[in-house]
Amino acid sequence: MKENRIYNFNAGPAALPFEVLEEIKDSFLNYAGSGMSITEISHRSKWFDDVINDAVTRTERLLNLDDRYRVLFVQGGASLQFSMIPMNLLHEGDTADYVNTGSWSTKAIKEAQIQGKTINVVASSEDDDFSYIPKNIIFNRDAVYAHITSNNTIRGTQWPSFPDTGGVPLIADMSSDILSRPFDIDTFGLIYAGAQKNMGPAGVCMVIIRKDLLEKVPDTLPSMLKYTTYSSKNSMYNTPPCFAIYTVQLVLKWLEENIGGLEKMEEINRQKARLLYNVIDSSDFFTGTAETESRSMMNITFRLPEEDLDKLFVEQANENGFDGLKGHRSVGGCRASIYNATPVEAIEALVDFMKNFEKKNG
Ligand SMILES: *Cc1c(COP(=O)(O)O)cnc(C)c1O
Numbered sequence: 001m002k003e004n005r006i007y008n009f010n011a012g013p014a015a016l017p018f019e020v021l022e023e024i025k026d027s028f029l030n031y032a033g034s035g036m037s038i039t040e041i042s043h044r045s046k047w048f049d050d051v052i053n054d055a056v057t058r059t060e061r062l063l064n065l066d067d068r069y070r071v072l073f074v075q076g077g078a079s080l081q082f083s084m085i086p087m088n089l090l091h092e093g094d095t096a097d098y099v100n101t102g103s104w105s106t107k108a109i110k111e112a113q114i115q116g117k118t119i120n121v122v123a124s125s126e127d128d129d130f131s132y133i134p135k136n137i138i139f140n141r142d143a144v145y146a147h148i149t150s151n152n153t154i155r156g157t158q159w160p161s162f163p164d165t166g167g168v169p170l171i172a173d174m175s176s177d178i179l180s181r182p183f184d185i186d187t188f189g190l191i192y193a194g195a196q197k198n199m200g201p202a203g204v205c206m207v208i209i210r211k212d213l214l215e216k217v218p219d220t221l222p223s224m225l226k227y228t229t230y231s232s233k234n235s236m237y238n239t240p241p242c243f244a245i246y247t248v249q250l251v252l253k254w255l256e257e258n259i260g261g262l263e264k265m266e267e268i269n270r271q272k273a274r275l276l277y278n279v280i281d282s283s284d285f286f287t288g289t290a291e292t293e294s295r296s297m298m299n300i301t302f303r304l305p306e307e308d309l310d311k312l313f314v315e316q317a318n319e320n321g322f323d324g325l326k327g328h329r330s331v332g333g334c335r336a337s338i339y340n341a342t343p344v345e346a347i348e349a350l351v352d353f354m355k356n357f358e359k360k361n362g
Contacts (some may be wrong), residue, residue, distance in 0.1 A: 007346040010324030011153055011299060011337040012176065012197040018343075019258060020250045038246045043239050051246050052235065058252035062262055065185055065208065072207040072227065073235040073245055078104070078175045078194035081205060082111035085171060085190065088217045088227050090117045090144055097143040097168065100124035101133060102152035103330060104173055122146075130155045132291040139165045144216075145189055146170050151177035153197065154328040156301030156335065157294040162187060169210065177298050178206070179255060180340055181266035189213050195244060198298070198339045200251050203244035255340070265340055272338050272347045273297040279354050285362040286354065289333060303333040304361075310334055313357055320353055 008015040024038075031038040034047055041047050056071045065071070074080065085108075090096050095118045098109050102125075112119045120143070123134035130152065139146050146165045151158040153176040162170060162183065169189025178193035190209045196202040209227055217228045229237045235245075259265050277295065280286045280302050289301040304310050310333055314326045327333035338347060 006321040006323050007349055008323050009336045009338065009342070009346075009350070011328070011335060012194070013202050014197050014324075014337055014339050015341040015346075016200070016247070017251060017254045017258070017341045020247065020254050020341075023250055024247065039243050041242070043236055043242050048242055051242075051249050052240070055245055055249040055252060058249070058256060059206070059208070062179060062252060062255060063185060063208070064182075068210055068212075069185065070209050070211055070214070070231045072209065072230040073240055073248075074205050074207050074230055075203065075241055077202075077205055078173055078192055079107065079111075081173070081192040081207065082108040083115070084225055084227070085145075085147070085192075086112040086115055086117045086119075087221060087225060089190075089213060090119075091216070091218070094118065094144045095120060095140065095142065097122045097139050097146040097165075099134060099137060099146070099148045099163075100126060101149050101157060102130040102155045103328075104152065104154070104175070105147075105149045108147055108149070108173060125157075129289075131157065131289060131294070133157055133159050133294040137163055139163070139168050141166055141168065143168045147173075149173045151175075151180075151296055151298050153299050153337070154331060154335075156288075156290045156296045156299045158296035158298065160293065169213065176337075176339070177296075179252075179262065179265065180269050180298060182262040195248050197337075198341075200248035201244050203241040204248065206248070251341075259340075268344065269297045269338075269340065272342065272344055273300065275344075275347045275351055276300045276336060276338070279351050283358055283362075285358040289331075298337065298339055300336045300338060301327060301331075301333060302335075307332065309361060312361070316357065317350075317353060322350060322353065 028037055032047055034041055059071045098119050098121050100106055100121050122139055123137040125132050125134055146168045150172045170187045171190045174191050175194045176197040178198055192205055192207045195204045214228050214231055217226050223229045280288045286302050304313055317325050325334050325336055327335045
C-alpha cells in the first residue's frame with residue numbers, strides 16, 4: 001500500500017491508476033510548460049486541443065475503431081444518455097429493443113418511455129433478482145437499435161459475450177466495463193460510458209457513435225442534446241469538462257503504455273476476479289449473488305451468512321484500510337469493485353482479510 005493511501009473498492013467514483021494521479025500532481029500547477037494549471041487553460045488553446053485529440057486517438061487505437069465511428073465527450077453522465085439515445089435515434093413509427101438486466105437498464109427503459117417512444121423489453125432477468133444475463137434473446141429485425149447494459153454494476157453481472165442482434169445496431173451502456181476487455185466493434189451502433197468507473201473522474205461521459213446514425217438526429221432538438229453538435233465541434237461546442245477529459249487521456253495513455261493494451265488488461269482483470277471468486281467458491285461463509293456464468297469481472301457481489309455479519313465485515317474492513325465494500329443501498333450485501341485501476345496487490349490483501357474474517361467469525 002502506498003503511503004497515506006488505502007485500498008479503494010468503491011463502485012464509482014472509483015480508484016484511478018496511481019501513476020495517473022502522480023502525473024496529475026506533477027503537472028497540476030504548470031501544465032506542459034504553459035505556466036498554468038490544466039484547470040486554468042483555455043479549451044480553445046493548442047494545449048487542450050492536443051489533450052482531446054490524443055484522448056480520441058488513443059480510444060480509437062485501444063478499441064480498434066475505424067473511421068465509421070466518432071468518439072465524443074458529453075456531460076450529464078451515462079444518465080443523460082438514457083434520454084439522448086431515444087431522443088436522437090428513435091422516431092415516430094420506430095421501435096427499439098431493450099434488455100433489462102438491472103437498475104441501470106431499468107432507468108434507460110424508463111427514460112425512453114417518458115418520451116413516449118415505442119420500445120420492446122425483449123428479455124429481462126428481473127424474475128430472479130437480476131442475478132443472471134438472459135440467453136437466446138430474439139431481437140426484432142425492424143428495431144432501430146437494441147440496448148443492453150454490458151456490466152451491471154449493482155448486481156455484479158456482465159455479458160460474457162455480446163448477443164447476436166441479426167444486424168440491428170447494438171447500443172451498450174459500458175459505464176462500468178469499458179476498456180476492461182477487447183471486443184469487436186462491428187455489431188455496435190453506439191457505446192457510452194460515464195468516465196467515473198473505469199476511465200477517469202466524474203464529469204464526462206464517452207460516447208462512441210457510428211457515423212451513419214448521426215443522420216437520424218433531428219434538427220429540432222436543442223443543440224446541447226444533439227449528437228451532431230458534439231461530432232461537428234469535436235466535443236467543444238461549449239466549454240467541455242477539461243480536467244475530466246485530461247484525466248481520461250492519462251488513463252488511456254496508462255492503458256497503452258503501462259498495461260500494454262486491452263488483451264493484457266483483460267488477462268489481469270480475469271486474474272483479479274478469479275482471486276476473489278475462488279475465496280467465495282471455496283467457502284460456505286461467503287456466497288456470491290450472481291449466477292456463475294454471468295459473473296462480473298468488475299463488481300464482485302457477495303453476502304455473508306447474516307446481515308449483521310455483512311455489516312461487521314464492512315466495518316472491520318474499513319478499520320483495516322479497505323474502503324467501498326458495502327453493497328449498493330438497493331440490494332445490500334457486500335461488493336468489491338475491482339476496475340482496471342485496482343492493483344492485484346489490493347485484491348490479494350482483501351483475500352487475506354476475508355479469510356481471516358471467516359476464521360474469526362465463521
Ligand atoms: C454508474 C452507472 C450509471 C450512471 O452513471 P452517471 O454517470 O452517474 O449518470 C449508468 N449505467 C451504469 C452501468 C453505471 O454503472
